[in-house]
Structure formats: structure tokens, C-alpha cells
Amino acid sequence: MGLFSRKKTHFVDADVLVIGGGMAGCGATYEARHWGRDLKIVCVEKANIERSGAVAQGLYAINCYMGMQWDENQPEDHVRYARNDLMGLVREDLGYDIARHVDATVHKFEEWGLPIMRDPKTGRYQREGKWQIMIHGESYKPIVAEAARKAATEVYNRIMVTHLLMDTKKKKRVAGAVGFNVRTGDFYVFRAKAVIVAAGGASHIYKPRSVGEGMGRTWYAPWSSASAYALPIEVGAKMTQMENRIVLTRFKDGYGPVGAYFLHLKTYTQNAYGEEYESRWYENTKALVGDYVDRHPVPTCLRNHAFLEEVKAGRGPIRMVTKEAFQDPHKETVGW
Amino acid sequence: MPTFVYMTRCDGCGHCVDICPSDIMHIDKTYRRAFNIEPNMCWECYSCVKACPQNAIDVRGYADFAPLGHSVRVLREPEKGTISWKVKFRNGHEKDFVSPIRTTDWGSIPSPAELPPPSEEDFKSQILAHEPDALNIKGSLPVLARDRLKKGVI
Numbered sequence: 001m002g003l004f005s006r007k008k009t010h011f012v013d014a015d016v017l018v019i020g021g022g023m024a025g026c027g028a029t030y031e032a033r034h035w036g037r038d039l040k041i042v043c044v045e046k047a048n049i050e051r052s053g054a055v056a057q058g059l060y061a062i063n064c065y066m067g068m069q070w071d072e073n074q075p076e077d078h079v080r081y082a083r084n085d086l087m088g089l090v091r092e093d094l095g096y097d098i099a100r101h102v103d104a105t106v107h108k109f110e111e112w113g114l115p116i117m118r119d120p121k122t123g124r125y126q127r128e129g130k131w132q133i134m135i136h137g138e139s140y141k142p143i144v145a146e147a148a149r150k151a152a153t154e155v156y157n158r159i160m161v162t163h164l165l166m167d168t169k170k171k172k173r174v175a176g177a178v179g180f181n182v183r184t185g186d187f188y189v190f191r192a193k194a195v196i197v198a199a200g201g202a203s204h205i206y207k208p209r210s211v212g213e214g215m216g217r218t219w220y221a222p223w224s225s226a227s228a229y230a231l232p233i234e235v236g237a238k239m240t241q242m243e244n245r246i247v248l249t250r251f252k253d254g255y256g257p258v259g260a261y262f263l264h265l266k267t268y269t270q271n272a273y274g275e276e277y278e279s280r281w282y283e284n285t286k287a288l289v290g291d292y293v294d295r296h297p298v299p300t301c302l303r304n305h306a307f308l309e310e311v312k313a314g315r316g317p318i319r320m321v322t323k324e325a326f327q328d329p330h331k332e333t334v335g336w
Numbered sequence: 337m338p339t340f341v342y343m344t345r346c347d348g349c350g351h352c353v354d355i356c357p358s359d360i361m362h363i364d365k366t367y368r369r370a371f372n373i374e375p376n377m378c379w380e381c382y383s384c385v386k387a388c389p390q391n392a393i394d395v396r397g398y399a400d401f402a403p404l405g406h407s408v409r410v411l412r413e414p415e416k417g418t419i420s421w422k423v424k425f426r427n428g429h430e431k432d433f434v435s436p437i438r439t440t441d442w443g444s445i446p447s448p449a450e451l452p453p454p455s456e457e458d459f460k461s462q463i464l465a466h467e468p469d470a471l472n473i474k475g476s477l478p479v480l481a482r483d484r485l486k487k488g489v490i
Contacts, residue, residue: 034448034465047357056357057381069472076481093480100478104470113440138412138419139437143445150447158359182359213398222377223358 007180009187012156014042017192019161019177019231021045022053023141025198026148027105032196033151040153044190046160046182047223049145053200054221058138062116065133066103070124073131075099081131085299087292089243106133112143129263158182161227164195164235174235202226208249218248265325269307271315281306338375338396339384345392346370352384352393361393386412386419414442 016032018025021043029043045052066073078099083090110116115136117126125133149155161179166172176191203224207216233239261267271277278298285293285302293302307318339361341352348368352361360374361384370393372378385393397406405426412419417438423431448465461477468476 030448031465034451035454035459037449037453047359048355051355051381051383052357056383057379068478075478096480101464101467103472104464104467107470107472108466112445113438115436115439136435136437138435139414143438146443147445150445151449221357221381222379 007185007187009189012042012154012188012190013040014153014190014192015039015194016041017177017190017195018043018152019195019197020053020199020227021047021049021145021148021155021157022198022200023055023144025049025053025196026144028196028198029148030151041151042154042156042190042192043148043152044156044159044161044177044179044188046158046179048157049148049155050142051145053141054224055137055141055144056221058140059135060137061128061132061134062106062109062137063132064099064102065106065125065131066099067125068103072124072127078131081297084292084295085297086244087289087299087301089241091241094241109140109143112147114140114143132263156188159188161190161199161231164197164231165189165191166235172236177231197228197231199227199231200224201228206245206247208247210249220248261320261322261325265322267320267322267325269318269320271310271318273315275315277310277315277318278303278306281309284309338378338380339372339393340396341370341372342392342394343367343369345390346388347390347392349389351387351389355383355387357381357383382410385410412437414438 016036016039018028018032018041021029022045025043025045026049029041032039032041043049047053047056051057064078066075066078068074075096079090079092079095082095083092106116117134117136118124119126128134158181159179160182161177163178164174165176165178167175174195176189177195178190179188180186181188200221201224203218203220203222204216205226208218210217229239229242269277282293285305288305289302292299310316310318346369348363348370350363350370352370353363355361358374358377358379360372360377361370362373363369364371370384380395382395385395391409391411395408397403397408403426407422407424409422409424410419411422414437417436419435419437421431421433423433425431451466454465462479463477471477
């Protein structure tokens with residue numbers, strides 16, 4: 001008897017199939033319902049959309065908000081920032097499109113009930129950096145999941161989509177997807193007029209050097225299995241912006257993105273001897289990349305280059321200095 | 337910092353199994369209690385800890401970083417719209433943090449289908465749902481103008 005011989009096969013037909021129920025998938029489901037009032041919209045997720053994707057645990061900041069209503073930044077400012085930070089390897093049209101729509105999305109989140117911190121003096125959203133705003137984001141995902149559940153015709157939890165299906169008659173048209181229930185092993189065939197891949201990226205391809213129990217682990221969601229790349233690549237989709245990779249190391253005694261620590265709490269890094277080290281690598285980096293090293297902000301990859309060179313020179317590990325950050329009780333809450 | 341279950345508090349209700357994004361909280365078939373089947377794939381996201389009606393799930397610190405004898409406990413109260421954290425250090429020092437999690441009632445978000453439908457012109461435009469109103473700006477959605485981009489870096 002074969003492994004799957006006692007499993008059922010389920011067929012689901014839909015107008016719009018959304019693969020992945022994280023922030024992007026929930027957003028796509030909501031958007032699809034806005035434009036297609038009578039369509040059958042199906043969202044498929046390998047976990048439970050209430051707490052799934054890279055925002056399952058909540059977040060303390062929204063890392064991209066223009067503030068066009070207060071003329072803080074305009075979409076073209078964001079494109080310039082991204083072009084500089086990624087040293088030119090950027091699809092400016094895509095960056096612009098995200099930037100011009102993000103404010104409306106954030107305003108909807110606030111209307112739906114996401115607590116966003118405000119600057120007591122200006123009444124504007126509390127900035128953590130030039131682009132980031134601070135939120136009380138423990139229920140970020142449950143709030144967005146609620147909107148998606150209201151919008152979807154059906155949500156299928158615990159179904160892992162493994163392949164896209166191609167139309168047999170019309171060339172180059174995706175006609176659905178197949179997957180299986182991770183609990184029962186039942187096979188699912190989704191047939192749809194339109195398919196949106198909103199699955200996750202890839203964790204643990206490149207591993208940080210953390211040792212002991214944290215060995216090799218990033219802070220990024222361990223369940224991100226690269227479906228967002230594998231599904232389209234297998235059916236011949238052209239991928240874009242794959243030059244940039246990010247490996248999210250964990251830092252000792254803490255666990256999460258370091259953005260708020262550096263930007264809001266004003267922590268800084270030192271080498272093992274308590275020395276500032278970035279300026280030591282200035283000439284070296286300048287010889288490699290020219291005037292990018294003089295730009296403000298210095299591209300993230302160049303700051304990381306200094307970090308790696310310093311470790312290779314035997315003056316690691318690099319430490320984040322936090323002792324001055326926690327003097328203010330409000331900032332301590334943010335830090336925790 | 338994987339999760340673990342206090343077997344005497346767990347009643348095997350399965351809320352943690354239902355919510356775990358990694359699908360690693362399972363019910364032991366013999367003892368009918370929850371346990372973490374794969375600590376290496378635990379993200380310590382606390383989804384199961386918050387979902388447990390018996391407060392039976394805890395998260396331990398990494399043995400090589402975190403001092404023994406500490407505890408980090410959380411109480412999520414959706415009906416009050418708050419989350420409370422209690423952090424105990426091994427020297428007895430305690431810290432308490434309370435944050436809001438939601439400003440509206442649970443279930444209050446309307447389906448987009450209950451809101452006014454987009455017009456014919458909207459379908460031909462570049463706007464997304466609720467734009468341009470939700471942008472809170474005077475005028476319409478910004479459109480890419482080539483000459484405004486290539487002005488160097490910030």
C-alpha cells in the first residue's frame with residue numbers, strides 16, 4: 001500500500017487563489033475583495049493565518065512609512081534612499097510603487113485598531129528613524145488576519161502548497177496549485193482563474209555563526225521555506241531583485257531585529273577591545289566601492305563589510321553597547 | 337529559547353496545536369498533554385504561550401546565554417486590549433510592562449464588500465483599495481515622473 005493511497009484528494013475551484021496567508025497574502029485577499037465583490041477568493045496558508053508568517057509574534061515598528069500627509073518624505077525620496085543603500089541594485093519602479101501605496105495601508109491598519117505611537121509634541125506618528133514608525137504591534141497579525149478572513153470566501157489553514165499548475169490550453173498561464181494538508185496528508189488541487197503567490201522567503205540558507213543552543217540560527221521565521229522563490233521559478237517566472245540577500249543574525253541576550261536598538265535607543269557597536277572600528281576600514285572600503293562610502297546614510301552592506309573585516313582581523317566579536325540606551329523608562333519598555 | 341509545557345497544568349485542549357506557526361506543538365498520544373516536538377524549529381514567537389487558557393506553556397532562555405532562575409511570563413487579554421509582561425531576574429528583581437494591543441473591538445473590521453464599490457474610473461486608474469482618500473493627502477495618488485528620480489542620493 002502506497003504512502004498516499006489512503007489519503008483523500010480535494011478539489012477547490014476559485015476565481016482568485018492567494019498562496020500564503022502572511023501579511024502579503026492577507027493584504028492580497030483584502031485587495032482582491034475590494035475589486036472583485038462577487039468573486040470566489042480563496043487564501044491558502046501552511047499554518048494558521050491568525051498567527052502566521054514573519055509577523056506571527058508581532059512587531060514594534062512599521063519599517064516603511066512615507067508620511068506624505070505631513071510632507072515628511074515623498075515616494076521618490078524613498079527610491080533615492082533604497083538606490084543608495086543597495087548601491088544601485090534596485091528596481092526603482094517597484095520601490096516607487098510600494099512607497100506611494102504604503103501610507104494608505106498604514107492608515108487602514110490604524111483605523112482597524114492597530115495602536116500606533118504618536119509624538120506627544122507634534123501629534124504625528126512617533127518616528128524611530130527616517131522611515132520607521134513605532135507601533136504597539138503585539139496583535140499586528142491577528143488584526144490583519146481578521147480583515148483577510150472577512151474578505152476571503154474561504155481560508156484553508158495547514159495546507160502547504162508545493163507546485164503551481166499550468167494551463168494545458170493557454171500557454172504560460174498559471175491555472176492553479178497543488179498542496180497537501182500538513183496534519184492529515186490529504187492532497188489538495190486548487191483550480192483558479194488568477195493565482196497570487198504571497199508565500200515567504202528563505203531562512204537558514206546562509207547561517208550565522210552563533211554557537212551553543214542558538215547555533216546557526218537567524219531571528220527570521222524558521223518556517224520560511226522559500227516557497228515565494230521556488231513556486232514561480234519552477235514554472236519559468238522571471239525573478240527580480242534577487243541580488244540582495246539578508247542574513248539576520250541573532251544578537252546575544254536578545255532576539256529580534258536591531259533596528260529599534262540602533263535607531264531609537266541610539267545603541268552603537270564596538271569591537272572586542274571597546275574600540276570604534278568602522279572608520280578604520282574607510283580607506284579599504286573606499287578603494288573597493290568609491291564614493292558610496294561617503295554617502296549618508298552609509299549603505300548597510302558597507303557597514304557590514306567593516307564589521308566582517310574587523311572580525312577577520314581578529315578583533316571580534318562585535319558588541320552592541322546598550323548600557324546608555326536604557327536610562328529612560330519609556331525607552332526601556334521599547335527595548336524589552 | 338524553546339517552549340516547554342508544565343504537564344500538571346496542561347489539560348490537552350489543543351489551542352497551542354491549533355496556533356503554532358511551526359506546527360511543532362503536538363499532543364502526546366499516551367499522556368494527552370501538549371509538548372514541543374522540535375525545539376530547534378521553535379521561533380519563540382509566544383503564540384502558543386498567549387493562546388494557552390491554563391498558562392501551562394513557558395519559554396526557557398538558552399542555557400548558554402540566559403542565567404538560570406529567571407522567568408519571562410506573559411498575559412494577553414484580548415477583551416481588555418492589553419498585553420502584560422512580567423520579567424523576573426534571578427536576584428529577585430522584577431520588571432512589569434503593559435502595552436495596548438488593539439484600540440477597536442475584536443471582529444469590528446468590515447469586509448471590503450460592505451463598503452462602497454469602486455467606480456468604473458477606479459478600475460482604469462492605478463489606485464488600490466480606499467485610495468486616494470486613505471492617503472490623507474491633498475490631490476491624488478503620486479505618479480512616477482522620471483525627471484524627479486535621478487537627482488543623486490540623500
